[in-house]
Amino acid sequence: MSDARSSYFDDAVYARAMTPPPAPARKKPPVFGPLRWLRSTLFGRYDGTTLVPASTSPPLIESRGQALREAHRSLRALIKQHPGLKQVMPHLAYIERALGRKGSRALMRVPVAVLQRGLEQLERLQAEQPRDALRALRTRLVEAIALRSVARNTTIAGHHAAGPALEVLEAxxxxFDEVERSWTGSVPLDSQHWK
Known part of the structure; x- marks a missing residue:
């Protein structure tokens, strides 16, 4: 029995000895990449571990549109809470309704004077009850007023640069006295009487 065991053992050792060893895994030579170099310089080599604990999630970065929608919701809730605000701050109430109907496009359609008065009213409201959600609305109002003021000034300057629409002739x-008399009615307007 010991001979049988030894023959199986010898066969296993022989088979193992005859199989070529596995080739060692070849590592690729490091490739230079500016981002890879910067990442390794700033953060060290990546070994597959996470530095941030799994229980904390990264803060959500909201878009400008999402921030404006949140500000609109907050303003609408504030106006519903205090119904007298519609009478005290009518421009701000108008902006709230326009945002509800048209979204961010309302900021380009509401007259600039209404936006300016609404911004003043919003700043008074923020002074009394500061709310973080309304900061986004204030920022968007300031941007819209500035953008539309620049556009209006550019348009006005373009009209002046194009030249006068009135033609002035020497007389x-x-x-001049004859034309002035025709305006006042002392000279008949009929051209037959001018001769």
């Missing part, structure tokens, strides 16, 4: 003093 003698007697021609």
């Amino acid at each position: 003698s003093h007697s021609e």
Whole structure:
């Protein structure tokens, strides 16, 4: 029996000895990449572990549109809470209704004067009861007013640069007096009487 055991053992050892050893895993030579270098310089080599505990999640970064929607919801809730605000701050109430109907496009359609008065009313409201959600609305109102003021000034400057729409001609003093009399009614407007 010991001979049988030894033959099985010898066969296993022989088979193992005859199989070539597995080739060692070849590592790729490091490739230079600016981002890889920067990442390894700033954060060290990545070994697969996470530095942030799993229980904490990264803060959500909200978009400008999402921040404006949240500000609109907060303003609407504030107006529902205090119904007298509609009468005390009518421009701000108008902006709230316009945002509810048209979204961020309302900031480009509401007149600039209404936006300016609404911004003043919003700042008074923030002074009394500071709310973080309304900061986004204030920022968007300031941006819209500035953008539309620049656009309006550019348009006005463009009209002046294009030249006057009125043509001015030289006239003698007697021609001017004659035209002035026709405006006042002392000279008949019919051209037959001018000769």
